[in-house]
Amino acid sequence: MNSIDWIGSAAATFTTISFIPQAWKVWHTRHTADISLSMYAMFTLGVALWLAYGIMLDAWPIIIANTITLLLAGAVLVMKIKFG
16 A cells, blocks of 8 residues: 555545534433534435545545445434424
8 A cells, every 4th residue: 555545544534423413412411402414414425425436436545434424414313303
């Protein structure tokens, strides 16, 4: 793996794991009043598009990171809709 791939993988790792605390907090508190529905909806759509882009490029760092991020952001979005 070259240095560019390492940087991409590190960036993907940090941006992906950054969603774990939010998803965990919403799951435990069921409190979503301070979360923007429109922001999470647009963000989740953007992540889905990044995933499609990564699949088309066969770029595994993009595919793996955005699959995980899509699951985490999607979970927060579903909880926002469910818990209000």
